[in-house]
Amino acid sequence: MHLSKAQAVLRPRNTWEAMDLGILLARRHAGLLMGTWALVTLPLFALLSLLLWQHPTAVALIIWWLKPAFERLPLHILSRALFADTPGVVESLKAFPKLLKPQLLASLTWRRLSLTRSFNMPVQQLEGLAGSARQQRMLTLGKQYTSAPTWLTVIGLHIEMALWIGMLALLYLLIPAQLQTDWSWQKLLESTQHDWLWAEHLSNTLYVLALVIWEPIYVACGFTLYLNRRTELEAWDVELVFRNLARRLQRGAVVLLVLGCVLLPIAEPVWAQPIAAYPSEHNADELGPTDPRLLKQMLNSEQAQQSISQLLEQPPFNNHKVIQNWRFGEPSEAQPQKEPSFKLPTWLKRLLEGASFIVQILLWSGFILISAYLLWRYREWLRTFSQKLLPNRQRQRAPLQTLFGLEVSSDSLAKDWLAQAEKLWTSDPRGALSLLYRGLLNHLLDKHGLPLTDAHTEGEVLVMARHLAQPLQLYSTQLTVHWQNLAWGHRLPAHAQFIALCEQWQQLQSQENADD
């Protein structure tokens, strides 16, 4: 067994993945596996059916019972195919009788019902172990590894059934509709028991055909489970790489030795060769930027490089233009050579350097001053915009001081402003009414928290007050109308009206206090 010849990537997999590998393995050799299985089982089945024509159930049972014996053939083929030594059909069939001999009785009797059959078979057949040695080996391999093969058997049983019944169902579906009227399922089931032996033989045939499909896969899955277990326990993947490493370094050493003998008197650096000298095997990690890559894409790197260079030759990237003009005869080449001959005196150089430093300082301080001035000049503007950028919560509005030119903050109003207004009415009615209006606005702002700003008009204030209590709303409307008439139209309200307003306000206040 040479691991380097293994046709599958060896690495420890989880058990399900190991089974998947088995399916892939069986798929690669599907023709051979299914063919040989069919060649072994079908003739035997035909013979049994003829001999036991009256007992179709017995035929199916015998075929089912003999499965471990048949399974030895696919296992043999798989074990050789894995290491690139796939036998032909004839060769495998010839090997079959020899495979049958060892421990056949055990396989067909007390081990027949073992659920881990697929996993145990390789131990017995490929390692050729028997008796206590086999027991020991099974213990080592099977430790914590019984559930996967058991699941495989359980699942396999169901898949066999599914395929078998599926084929039966397919046949049933193919029966023409006219006939179907007479053949209900029930009738079919009843009749098969007595009269329709051929129907039962047909179902047996389908079962054997289902086995042709599934059994090679079952054996392959068990085999890869076994392989996986050994890979885990014996680190086959590591061994493979180690062997390649040893071979590579030995080859490197030979190259080194030969080179050393030939070149020793001439050159020392040859000692650096061992690493560089071994033929570097193709390794994706060592690809240089120009090596062909992306070989599985629609466009690989070589084609891409070609079309890139072609594109770069064309107009938008590469414009060939001929420009002609007059120039002085090559002064640029002469100058740099001349420069060294003309040397600045040291003092002048220092002076220039000092001057440049001072100019730099001046420029920088000018820059700083101008930016500071600009920041100061536009501070308001900046503040407004920085406030806008801040989240809403932080932009706490300062209590409003004035509304359309009227002072409305609590500080600007005396506590007894109503009394003041009543007193003022005779001497300065305009001031008195404005006091009333300011009092209202202050009330709306402070008590009811209307979100008024400097930009609102009287009408807008009224609109905003719409959701407030009915009496307050009514009062605000009246007062606003009077105030607007006075402020803009210079029309004084009657004295009675003013008194009424004052009284209404008092009522409102007492009402609100009572509500609170």
Place this chain on the structure above:
Amino acid sequence: MNANLTSAPLAPGALLDTQVYLETPEGIDLPLRPAGLPVRFLAFAIDALIRSVILILTGIAWLYMGKLGAGLASISTFLLLWWYMVFFEVLNQGRSPGKQLLGLQVIHSDGTPVGWPASLTRNLLRFVDLLPFAYCLGILSMINSSRFQRLGDLAAGTLVVYQAQAPQRGALPEVPARPASVLLTLDEQRALLDFAERHQQLSSQRQEELATIIAPTLHIAPSQAVPGVHAIARSILGQV
């Protein structure tokens, strides 16, 4: 574990592997591990079990509700039969409960998460897969496809894969590190690391056997083969 990272261009007739590599336009090989028939069979069985339990419970609940109950029962049956997989696949990272239990996941075959159209297609086409009986076509298709796709998967362009797991690195044996005397390729470094990390699973004779393969070429004394290789592994990981 090491092959998760190495890229192996797969030509026809190349080594069999359950891992397929998706080459991205950037030239990166993404490893995917499509899940085969046995594990998917089991996942489906678990889902079927869950669904039938729910169906029975809701059936009992709606048994005594007359015509309304019958209506609700048929609605819930419809949802469970046709939408159970789709909802779980799209909303739960491609995993129905059965798949989640077994560490499976549905993805597009280009490696992207599965979406509504693909999930709907692959689940509606169960109708084809289950012909003529008990998913026969699906089973045959999965056996015959190199990436274990059933017909619904092929039509929708989806794959069922094992979910990627972060590799778990075992502890290295406690020996003083010593750098290798020769330059090692990435694969070889990984193999050395694997050897050291799996020192508890391997028998001591087997470790001896493996270490003596490379001991002479790495200038390690034959008597010190195993600890010598362990020391190099530690130096690869940058441990002291």
